[in-house]
Amino acid sequence: MSHYDNRSRRRTTRVQVEADGYIWRVHGGREGSRWHCHLVELLGPLRLDGPVTQTVRDKIRAELAKALRLEESEIVRISADLILA
Secondary structure: OOOOOHHHOOOOEEEEEEEOOEEEEEEEEEEOOEEEEEEEEEEEOOOOOOOOOHHHHHHHHHHHHHHHOOOHHHEOOOOHHHEEO
């Protein structure tokens, strides 16, 4: 029989932000003292017309910080492999 502690379960939050002319849904949650992204989905309005550069990911992070009322430093940088576009 295994012990399962409900407090240790991660709670996923989904936040929709607009950055660089696109709408993104960011999935993530707080782990320790910082907020971590688990997945970033492109919702539209159209298909991407270029790569999701570090600059675009930083814009998403800045908008996410505003939406969550956090400092950008409280959100871990978004890596390229988390983008679903």
